[in-house]
Amino acid sequence: DAKTTQPPSMDCAEGRAANLPCNHSTISGNEYVYWYRQIHSQGPQYIIHGLKNNETNEMASLIITEDRKSSTLILPHATLRDTAVYYCIVRVAYSGAGSYQLTFGKGTKLSVIP
Amino acid sequence: EPEVTQTPSHQVTQMGQEVILRCVPISNHLYFYWYRQILGQKVEFLVSFYNNEISEKSEIFDDQFSVERPDGSNFTLKIRSTKLEDSAMYFCASSEPQHRATLNTIYFGEGSWLTVV
Numbered sequence: 001d002a003k004t005t006q007p008p009s010m011d012c013a014e015g016r017a018a019n020l021p022c023n024h025s026t027i028s029g030n031e032y033v034y035w036y037r038q039i040h041s042q043g044p045q046y047i048i049h050g051l052k053n054n055e056t057n058e059m060a061s062l063i064i065t066e067d068r069k070s071s072t073l074i075l076p077h078a079t080l081r082d083t084a085v086y087y088c089i090v091r092v093a094y095s096g097a098g099s100y101q102l103t104f105g106k107g108t109k110l111s112v113i114p
Numbered sequence: 115e116p117e118v119t120q121t122p123s124h125q126v127t128q129m130g131q132e133v134i135l136r137c138v139p140i141s142n143h144l145y146f147y148w149y150r151q152i153l154g155q156k157v158e159f160l161v162s163f164y165n166n167e168i169s170e171k172s173e174i175f176d177d178q179f180s181v182e183r184p185d186g187s188n189f190t191l192k193i194r195s196t197k198l199e200d201s202a203m204y205f206c207a208s209s210e211p212q213h214r215a216t217l218n219t220i221y222f223g224e225g226s227w228l229t230v231v
Contacts (some may be wrong), residue, residue, distance in 0.1 A: 034219075043118075043205050043222035044157060063205060087157075101147060101170055104157040 003027065003090045009109040012082075018075040020108050022088030025069040033064060034102065035073045037084040044087065044104070047073065078112045085109050109112050116140040118223035121204050126229045127196055135191045135226045137206030146189045147207040147220065148181065150174070157205065163189065196230045203227050 005023040012018040025035060035047040048055055048062045050071070055062045061074040075082055087107040091100055116135040120196045127133050139146050158219075162169040163181050180192045193200055203225040210218040 040159070041203060041225070042149070043207075043224045046219050046221060049219065101159045101162055102149075103159065104149075106156060 003103070004088045004105055006088055006105065006108045007084075008106065009045070011111050011113055012075075012078045014080060014112050014114050015077055016081070018073075018078040018110055018112070020073040020075075020080065020086050020110065021070065021089075022073070023070045024088070024090050027068050027090050030092060033062065033068075033071050034089040034091050034108065035060070036087045036089065036102070036104075037082075038087070038107070039081075039084040043078060047086075049091075078110075080112050080114065083112045115222075118206055118208055118221055120204075120223040120226050122226055123224070124227045124229070126231060129198060129230055133193045133196055133200075133228060134221050135193075135204050135206075135228070137189045137191075137223060138187055139189055139208030140221060141187075142210065143208035143221075144211045145169070145209045145218075145220075146181075146183070147209075149192045149205040149207060149222070150202040151205065151225075152199075152202045160191075160204075171187070193228075196228075198230050201228060201230045 003026055013108050032049050032051050034049040035042040038044045048060050052061045064071045081097055085107040087104050089102050121136045125211045129216045136167045146163045149157050150160055151157045159172050161171040161181055178194045182190050205222050205225045209220045
């Protein structure tokens with residue numbers, strides 16, 4: 001089962017920042033927080049990941065609380081094309097041999113409104 | 115940008131028939147995966163593959179499923195005798211070689227939609 005909790009849906013006005021929260025209160029010290037999104041049944045698309053520091057790339061920013069029990073994905077200027085289901089996933093960094101597969105939850109359906 | 119490609123994009127098959135779904139992973143990747151998503155449900159892990167053998171598999175990946183890397187570029191999922199409940203979108207994915215204390219991102223293809231009738 002997924003180790004994260006996300007709101008089932010959110011709305012965001014086009015051009016505004018979208019802030020998607022995620023709770024992962026049982027995260028372990030060797031687990032990363034990953035974010036993917038899925039646009040209308042397309043393949044999941046990688047967005048960003050982090051361990052404990054805040055991260056930023058061309059798509060988004062990831063803010064992780066100091067206790068690592070929650071995080072927020074920020075899309076700085078949401079567009080209609082950002083309408084998708086966003087998945088927050090906790091993934092072990094290293095546990096010996098293995099492939100560190102992803103466990104998807106139900107995610108947050110983000111609707112960007114014109 | 116390198117991407118995972120999958121064929122076919124959509125296949126309709128009769129119950130009991132064999133189906134092979136094909137994937138070309140990103141060229142320098144050595145870990146390969148299959149996931150599936152039944153309509154309206156979560157994305158579910160099926161199997162991972164490394165060094166010509168299965169690394170992990172889920173309970174879903176039973177004896178009717180098999181994976182193979184027949185050559186240096188393709189990665190296939192075979193369903194031997196399809197059932198109605200196998201109707202789903204199947205996603206192939208790949209990642210770079212794993213190194214100790216690092217974590218490599220998994221990249222997904224666009225999926226193959228399988229309809230069993």
